[in-house]
Amino acid sequence: MTNSDNAAQKTGHKDQFVVEMRGIVKQFPGVLANDHVDFELRQGEIHALLGENGAGKSTLMNVLAGLYRSEAGEIFVNGKLVSFSSPRDAIDAGIGMVHQHFMLVPSQTVTENILLGLDEPRFRMQLSDYDRVVEDLGERFGLKVDPRAKVWQLSVGEQQRIEILKMLYRGADVLIMDEPTAVLAPQEIEGLFETLRTMALEGKSVIFISHKLQEVTIISDRISVLRRGKMTAAGIDTNKITRQELANLMVGREVIFSLDKQPKAVGNVVLSVTDLEAENDKGLGALQGISFEVHSGEIVGMAGVAGNGQSELAEVLSGMRANTGGKILLNNVDISNKSTRFGIKQGLGYIPEDRTHVGTAPNLSVTDNVIMKKYRQSPIARGWMIDQTEAIQFANELKDEYDIIVPTVETPVRLLSGGNLQRVILAREISGEPALMIAMQPTRGLDVGAIEGVQRLLLEQRDAGAAILLVSEELEELLTLSDRLLVIYEGQIMGEVSIDPQSGPSADIETIGLMMTGTPLEQIEAEGVT
């Protein structure tokens, strides 16, 4: 990258910061999210804010964007002390934030969404005039989007572009991007990076929040690292630090990047899916004839950009969604269109995508959450009663075994961090000793340390002979863990890649990327495109 040139060019006005945050303190119930944090942003730079989940990155930026008020600390914009009481104050001062979850009105056009909440046009809405303005602005920054399109018709990547345009239209000089790549396909990520670079060249400053080391080192000029609410590194030049060093600053301990994976000892077929078809919530075909097998002792990865039928697949397999065609055999028992409970009885474990809305009951205790699949069986069940002593004992055992950090097992799980919550779910599912484990995005949103823990647990399960179907959007994770990789696109399987622990995957990343964007493997091989 050409970041070094940029950096050199900028040293001229080094002492003048666009944004300067001093001693920011922000407290939430139970956590000190920001503990006297200082942060400096130079003009025209892409400044990455790196940190584990829950390190306080988003909190700090929400303070800057006027969404939160800090308990202590000062913010200077272009050298002037400011106090924001709303996002509007922040945007008036030139600071705009693009959140992880977009705030758009699906039934309105791109232009309408961009104008939403502005005082102009005052009375008569001549949209076509504004369409042109939006188009021009988009062209200038490489944010191609049809201003007349309705938001619901657009892809997630395009919606993100609208959010950026919204901020640019409001005259933002500082753009905060909160984990912008989480929702994007690899090709879209490259497009976003181009846009960010263009903006930096035009003199705008970008704060790039992320917990992915790789992309941070590619895109940023400087990096600040937050750990547990404190800055562990402030504004280090990106080319003066290694990924390993960054990882250490992030988690405060050595992170092992390669997991020791044993060669697989594949057993008999556990899961056999034939011509599976299912509809999504809108009644459209989400799965269009999928067939695959998972053997005991192997991890089969399912790669794909979000929304290509992965959620529906996991739901159908776990019995939470009906299938419209095809067959699912679990240890030769047909579990298609049976109750969820039937699947559980047949030895199906399921780590759902949505930890808080599906995986756990937030206001119930850790105990109540871990017995979810055991409360019908002895010893926790005693006749029609639940044996509280047994239940609590069971919960305490899991707490110790899986390092769930919680004061007591009576604590409601809503107070747990993401990593701890995931450990609760994993503990519950693994302790059921499932024959088949469906793991849906098991490490999403977790910090580096927690990710490693979860991955280890999955590998242990595999080595113990479980069949695992791993659905993930993190290609790196899939390549690390899977023995075989299936690529799904619009409810169809584009191809299979086998992964040898020693020699690596049988296809390169670009091929996988092409499959993820809809080119079947045979076609790629036939045309020789790589």
Place this chain on the structure above:
Amino acid sequence: MSETISSSSRERFPYKLRIEPWLHDPPKWYPYFISLVAIVAALVIGGILLALSGGDPFQSYAHIARASFGSLGVISDTIVKATPLILVGLACTIAFRMKLWNIGAEGQLFMGALGASAVVLIPLLPPATTPWIFIPAMILVGVLAGALWGFIPGFLKARWGINEIITTLMLNYIALALVNFFIFAVWSEGGFQMSPRFPKNAWLPRLADYAEQIPVFQGLTTHLGLLIGLGASVLVWFILYRSRWGYEIRLIGDNKEAARYAGINIYRNIILVMMVSGGLAGLAGVSEISGVVHRLQAGFSPGYGFTGIIIAWLAKLNPFAVVVVSVLFGALLLAGREIQPSGIPRMIQGIILVCLIASDFLLRYRVRIERKVQEA
């Protein structure tokens, strides 16, 4: 860096209120303390209103207290009022735990009363039947009738997802009309809007019945319904917190998707819980006509079923707290009869309610008064 772009320049008062969420879960006693503060605050507000309207607040309060707790006799009357409230409060508690908004306790209570009356008036059992059979039979039929009134909205909700708030509310009117039909037409005594008096065998035993053995009980109307209510509150607590079924109810109530994911049959539970809820409300109806009025008559319930909603809510869906709150409400109901103008206790009841509900805010946020810092 010295210039301040501050939004607030109108700082005359040197103190400001800061409202912020509780950073930790407040201590266990705190909710009770806040409830107590709310009640005291309500009494103070009520007192001011009384004084403004020319009354003597202290005398009025003393009178209310005397009217509901002043002697053994009125304490007993308070308990009589509290008895149906306990049962409907529990009916709402178990349904609300599962986030089923049963607004139909009133109708279910009427159905329970109707069912119990049917045993006496059809008659399903001859008047000379021993109370040992008569009363259980009335309870059984009454509970079943209430449960039926819960089954209908439960089934509609489970099968077609029809909003139970609307159906339970509407079924109230149907139940009322049904009861009216029977007391006006079928069982009317001499054209009055009431049925004939039940035979003594169909009365729930009262303390006064034992006055010969224990003279203190002379004239006390507290009846067996109280024990049924207390027993029911223990039972509901056990179901909710110690049984597998209660676990399912709590799980569905907290997160329906998680319950589905755990393989729990939500449809069956919707129907079952609505039936149990209806049955408990029906039991309140049985207890009221068999323990107090001894006949089926129009308007025997001054909206107990609706009060039950408020009670369940104020008791924070805790079956034991339901008993305490019910006694408080029973006292206010009784005072309403004793005090003139009768609107006063009702007004106080309203103020207490508003204060208690508003005090919930203090459980989630704390208010701090702090001196304004002089900004340099």
